[in-house]
Amino acid sequence: MRDVVIVGSGPAGYTAAIYSARADLSPLVIAGSVDAGGELMKTTEVENFPGFPGGILGPELITNLQEQAEKFGAEIVYDDVTNLELSGDIKKVTLASGEVVEARAVILSTGSAYRMLGVAGEDRLMGHGLSACATCDGFFFRNKNVAVVGGGDSAMEEATFLTRFADTVTVIHRRDTLRASKIMQERAFANPKISFIWNAEVTELVGDDAVSGAVLRDTVTGETRTIDLDGLFVAIGNDPRTELVKDQIELTPTGFIAVDGRTSRTTLPGVFAAGDVLDPTYRQAITAAGSGCVAALDAEHYLANIEAVAPVAVAS
Amino acid sequence: MTVKHTTDATFRADVLESDKPVLLDFWASWCQPCLRMGPILESIDETHGDKIQVVKINVDENPATAEHYRITGIPAFKVFNGGDVVKEFVGTRPEAVFVSELEPYFATGTVEAS
Numbered sequence: 294m295r296d297v298v299i300v301g302s303g304p305a306g307y308t309a310a311i312y313s314a315r316a317d318l319s320p321l322v323i324a325g326s327v328d329a330g331g332e333l334m335k336t337t338e339v340e341n342f343p344g345f346p347g348g349i350l351g352p353e354l355i356t357n358l359q360e361q362a363e364k365f366g367a368e369i370v371y372d373d374v375t376n377l378e379l380s381g382d383i384k385k386v387t388l389a390s391g392e393v394v395e396a397r398a399v400i401l402s403t404g405s406a407y408r409m410l411g412v413a414g415e416d417r418l419m420g421h422g423l424s425a426c427a428t429c430d431g432f433f434f435r436n437k438n439v440a441v442v443g444g445g446d447s448a449m450e451e452a453t454f455l456t457r458f459a460d461t462v463t464v465i466h467r468r469d470t471l472r473a474s475k476i477m478q479e480r481a482f483a484n485p486k487i488s489f490i491w492n493a494e495v496t497e498l499v500g501d502d503a504v505s506g507a508v509l510r511d512t513v514t515g516e517t518r519t520i521d522l523d524g525l526f527v528a529i530g531n532d533p534r535t536e537l538v539k540d541q542i543e544l545t546p547t548g549f550i551a552v553d554g555r556t557s558r559t560t561l562p563g564v565f566a567a568g569d570v571l572d573p574t575y576r577q578a579i580t581a582a583g584s585g586c587v588a589a590l591d592a593e594h595y596l597a598n599i600e601a602v603a604p605v606a607v608a609s
Numbered sequence: 610m611t612v613k614h615t616t617d618a619t620f621r622a623d624v625l626e627s628d629k630p631v632l633l634d635f636w637a638s639w640c641q642p643c644l645r646m647g648p649i650l651e652s653i654d655e656t657h658g659d660k661i662q663v664v665k666i667n668v669d670e671n672p673a674t675a676e677h678y679r680i681t682g683i684p685a686f687k688v689f690n691g692g693d694v695v696k697e698f699v700g701t702r703p704e705a706v707f708v709s710e711l712e713p714y715f716a717t718g719t720v721e722a723s
Binding site (some may be wrong): 352421476 | 637639640641642643645646648649668669675679680681682683685699701702703704705707
């Protein structure tokens, strides 16, 4: 029996692990077999995480958080959770290996998953000119013409990164202003390789066995046109990963895990949430980390109360 | 069995002329999802290496092969049988899922150790 099991290994999960390990709760982190580290693993330089004035690489930040958690006694398993039973005093966490871990408290920090465009040909062309990871695939577009779909920080980061390789990078955005932070916008505007197509959305991908273009629809006039492209990178946002819990705890109308006020408490006692899975608004590494801290403190408080009420009820 | 590392120069012998089906992994050190697939490939090799030869190729150091197979996204995996590509996968996948996807391409019968 574990005191705390943490599902997910981004900044929220590892910060929750650091805090609950220091509280002597020996947390187990289920890090994921292929998604370990979360979204930061796809980023390059993180310039806005406080405490790193020279910036830090996303994967390096994750490694540091992990080391810090392990230093205080957190245990990490690189496996995927296949089932969660969250009701009752004892929660059951089933892993892909078949192992079932029992815990008195669970912290859900499963983050979010890349949002698809939802157009025909997307599955077929993924990896064949269509990508959701510029840091992985930019290399293959040396001297090519590529586009990035999206208007947020991720889209600007990808566009700027891709200019290292590509001849031209076209940002396709469905509005006429960007959502990205000022500094990221200015960097993209100042880059001579980056141009913008405003008020446009991708309605179709062109290409049989590789992307050769995209059909764009003007969101104002409704007119469509086709542009030639060698590659298309999608950065239109992420959706919270709630598949395993959506039938057990309450979600918000937009699909995020619902929590009680400023706390991390979900609608089930002993189940807490942290990071992007509950955050439709801020979605930063630092807010995720802060939210992981909140969840660990809430879990600690919850466990202390159980013991106070029923000191001999649970033997470990 | 061990995971084999091939190059542009040895690709023909290691992959196309292999007497066993080959699972070829296109990867690079700067591709985090590729790195996370590393231990999964080792494990597949350990458990199923008698039925499929796991081979890795670093796209940074071996651009000709990556270009020949028109790789534009990694991790990318291709299954070769008798020199032909018989199946392709793009992106990370958990081990159990990957094994079930690969099973139809495993060598049947006994392959003599060489």
